[in-house]
Amino acid sequence: MLADFRIRSNDPELMDNFLGDATALQRVLDDINNVNRILGGNSITVNMVARLIEQNPQETYTIIDVGCADGTMLRAIADHCRTEDIKTELIGIDLNTDALALAKKESFDYPEIRFLEQDVLRLETFDLNCDILTTTLMTHHFTDSQLDVLLPQFVRLANIGVIINDLHRSCIAFFLFKLFSLFFIRTETAKIDGLISIRKGFKKKDLEHLSTRLPQMYHYIKWKWAFRYVWMMEPKRPSTI
Numbered sequence: 082m083l084a085d086f087r088i089r090s091n092d093p094e095l096m097d098n099f100l101g102d103a104t105a106l107q108r109v110l111d112d113i114n115n116v117n118r119i120l121g122g123n124s125i126t127v128n129m130v131a132r133l134i135e136q137n138p139q140e141t142y143t144i145i146d147v148g149c150a151d152g153t154m155l156r157a158i159a160d161h162c163r164t165e166d167i168k169t170e171l172i173g174i175d176l177n178t179d180a181l182a183l184a185k186k187e188s189f190d191y192p193e194i195r196f197l198e199q200d201v202l203r204l205e206t207f208d209l210n211c212d213i214l215t216t217t218l219m220t221h222h223f224t225d226s227q228l229d230v231l232l233p234q235f236v237r238l239a240n241i242g243v244i245i246n247d248l249h250r251s252c253i254a255f256f257l258f259k260l261f262s263l264f265f266i267r268t269e270t271a272k273i274d275g276l277i278s279i280r281k282g283f284k285k286k287d288l289e290h291l292s293t294r295l296p297q298m299y300h301y302i303k304w305k306w307a308f309r310y311v312w313m314m315e316p317k318r319p320s321t322i
C-alpha cells in the first residue's frame with residue numbers, strides 16, 4: 082500500500098522500544114550519524130546555535146540537547162564553541178540508558194558536556210534552565226497533542242531560544258531515502274525507522290500551526306537540504322511586544 086503523506090503517521094519506530102543490546106544500538110546510531118554527516122543534518126543545528134550566540138553576546142552559554150542519543154550533536158556544538166573560544170556548559174537529555182552510556186564514553190574528552198537520563202514528557206518533575214535548547218530528529222516522535230505540551234516547556238526552559246531540526250514529510254524524501262539506504266545504511270532498524278520517521282515528519286503548515294500556540298515567540302521556519310525543517314524560536318522582548 083502507498084504511504085499517505087497528507088497527515089503525520091502515528092506508527093511507532095523500532096527505536097522507541099529498541100530490543101537489541103548496546104552493540105546493536107551503537108550500529109543503529111552509527112547509521113543515523115552517517116546519514117546526518119553525509120546529508121549535513123547536524124550542521125543545520127550547529128549553524129543556528131552559532132547564530133543565536135552571535136546575536137546574544139554573553140560570557141558563557143548553557144545549551145541543552147533533548148533526545149541527544151550518543152551525544153554526537155553536543156560534541157559538534159562543543160567543537161564549534163571551542164574553535165570560537167566560547168565557554169559552554171552542555172547538557173544532553175535522553176531516556177535511553179544504553180545511548181547515554183555510549184554518549185558518556187564518546188564524550189570522555191569533553192568535560193563541558195554532561196548527560197541526564199530523563200523522559201522529556203516528564204520534564205516538569207525537575208528544575209532545569211538553559212540559554213539555548215536544541216532538539217534534532219526528536220519532535221517527530223511525538224503526536225501533535227504531546228507537542229502542544231512539550232513545546233511550551235522547551236520555551237520556558239530556554240532564555241535565548243529553541244532550535245528544532247526535524248524531517249520534512251514528503252514522498253520525494255521517502256523514495257530518495259529508500260534509494261540512499263541501499264548504499265549508505267547497514268542496519269535494518271535504521272532503514273525501517275528512517276522511512277517511518279519521514280512519514281511522522283512535518284510539512285511547513287504543520288509547524289506554522291504549532292507555532293500559533295506560542296504567540297510570545299518569534300518563529301523562523303525554514304526548509305533545509307536534505308528534506309529538513311529548522312524551526313527557531315526566540316522570545317519577543319518586552320520592548321517589541
Ligand SMILES: C[S@@+](CC[C@H](N)C(=O)[O-])C[C@H]1O[C@@H](n2cnc3c(N)ncnc32)[C@H](O)[C@@H]1O
Pocket residue numbers: 113114117147148149150151154174175176177180199200201202216217218219222
Ligand atoms: C532518532 S534519535 C535522534 C538522535 C539525535 N538527536 C540525532 O539527531 O541523531 C531520537 C532520540 O530521542 C530519544 N527520545 C525519544 N523519546 C524521548 C523522550 N520521551 N524523552 C527523552 N528522549 C527521547 C530517543 O531515545 C533517541 O535517542
